[in-house]
Amino acid sequence: MDDPGSPLARRLSSAAVPPHEGSPIFDFINSLSPIVTPKPLDSAKNIQLFKSSELIPVSSIFTSPQVNPQQESEPGIRDGYIKLSQEVVSLNCQRNQIGISSCIESAGSATLASENCSPPEDATVLPAGPQSISLGSETLGDAKKQDTDGKTDNTADVEQLKLSRACSDQNGLDQFDSSTSGRNIQDNELAKQYNDDIAACSLNRLITHCHANNCVMSKLDLPLGVQQPSWTLSGDVISSKSFMAMDQANSEDLRRELFDGPTGNIQSAASDAHVYCAGTEEFVGTNRDREMLPGVVQSQFSNDYFFDTFKVSSDDMVLSQHQCGTHKHSLFNEKAGASNMSMQSISNLHHASICGDNSVNTVRPSACALPGIGLHLNAVASNSSNMPLTINHPLPPEHTSPATVISGSETALCGNEAYTRIPDDYSSQKILSIADVSDQKTHKKRRRTLQNDDGSCRRCSCKKSKCLKLYCACFAAKVYCSKSCSCQGCLNNHTHEETVSCIRKRTESRNPLAFAPTVTRACGSFSFGDDSNNTPASARHKKGCNCRKSSCLKKYCECFQSGVGCSISCRCESCKNSFGKREGMLLLTTEKLDKWGKAKTTRANEEKLVFDKQHPVSQCDDLDLPSTGNLLATPLLESCRTSVLFPSTCSKLPPSRAGCSSGLHNPQSPSEADVLVSALDTCAAEMIHGNGLSDIQETGSSCATSVNVVSPNKKRVSPLCIVKTALSPISRSGRKLVLNSIPSFPSLTGDADSEPH
DNA sequence: GAGTTTGAAACT
DNA sequence: CAGTTTCAAACTC
Structure with missing residues (x-):
């Protein structure tokens, strides 16, 4: 401290x-100097400085029982942040003693407050303590008892109102045509419906990581790319209701360091929170974005430092003013700059800046064509902080347009991997919202839409599993089944909470990854220059698909369903995933494959020995890897590709050809191999996905970050070392990289699990 | 909406 | 651990 x-x-x-x-x-x-908008690109690069070594283990993410996202969008739940109404905010404002402080709760909240006819008196004054707004699982769980249908009509009205307000008030968003407005509404609605725990965590973690790495970074230096993911995720979380452990101490420390300046009034409360600023997202902005805000919102900003002092509490935690404010800040960026993709001038600029991409075109064809949400249905267990999250809504063709892609942070930052699953309800609710706003369809129609149209609805319909097995999407997502589920004999509910908990534990003990997200985003993905072209493909899979007949072209394929390309973790056959084939293995030339295939175990070992003699010293002095592994002694690009790809290739090759499993093993422990595979996964996979050698230097830090994360013995590996080594002439000599003990399957445990056990 | 296909999960 | 069975979602008609 x-x-x-x-x-x-x-x-x-x-x-x-x-x-x-x-x-x-x-x-x-x-x-103090005036607030200066950071250059996103530079900032994004700064983000690369974040080390991932202090990341929170994934396991910590999956904790308490969650509630079906569907329910969380329901009135009782929303009231949680609806309560952050103007009244509340004004009180908060009054509480801010420092002149520069202000509050940012916006009309959006008020609008939300009216939603579901939540009486204003329910808008409990935000207490300073963490007991304020209880939005815990239980609350949510109870809320789910409510009928969904009744809400949506109100929602439609409210959304229309909001839309009109937004249209009339926005100064900078004059491109707000009706069609995109609908989408924006959808986005907003969706975002509201998702818990934003992760979002709350995200910035904290970002800050924490930054802190841990002595990054000097003021809150205002937080690049859009940093901030946006938070709010992008916020949308997820509202639905996923995942909890994420926070390094509260660290984040608090850093918050103090970063934010104690003028506004000071720091609330040293839990750093994590369900940031129900989210309810106001579409109207929230920073001082520098105020011109883009609806007037009604702008009027709420009493000064330029409003985001410093906003204080909100939710669930059982209190969000620091700064966090919330910053989140709002991010949120606005997200909403105004990204979600409202129709506003090309904004979003494009934003995206380009975030991505560091020269291209202004923010919408990737793949993103438009995504059949499913960019992330998975499971609880958003996200180290979202750094996670550029592309939410690719599975929309019907008529809605499939760039404007429907919430891509506010497509590239942005990824100090580390993130585990993110966006409940498919997200998309379904989006569709629902469309129906509400545009057509005022009947409930029946809406429900039907909800269930069928987008094809991604995950409401389970289990019959035999009692929703207590991973077959059940709800159970797998660690949420309770909702009314909208059509399951039979369901035990996955609050009534059987203990049973569920027990079964979950059992399931998890049997398979620690049972509840792990299917799709994650690899560390460093943001740093690849052209990643904007393949963001979905840059997502990584913790488990990977195993498709055979679907060629990864149907939703049977989890990757495809999630709108991401297959990765080296996949064992799919004849992969044709349109979001990114696992074609990395194609980079293995036939020649190379033949070599590998023909290589006998003894010969390989001999070569290794010879090589070890030739390169007795690691080319990187500080590359402190186990000597037995020496896996990175020759991390040449090609080898990197080859070797890292090889696991997946191996899985399809006959053992005799699967060099990595054909006797090249040495006594090195598998965990080390896992570690290294995992470490190289990102780098190699990114390379595989079309990033050339020229990208390596750019990405070196991120790759190295990954290496840092997974470095055996938790020893740091110099990023530069890795990069240098990867590019070294010696490394390019073509000598085979003998990855002694890379298993035939890549590590499935992921970065967070990659620590040696 | 019923039947089929598919791939993950569970089981042996 | 590999093979088989079970299961539910996705898909087709």
């Missing part, structure tokens, strides 16, 4: 009280 005597601590302590004119803090505030 901070040294009490440190300038930082002094600033912090002084910030707790209103500054007086002439006081040091006042002077300090006055001396």
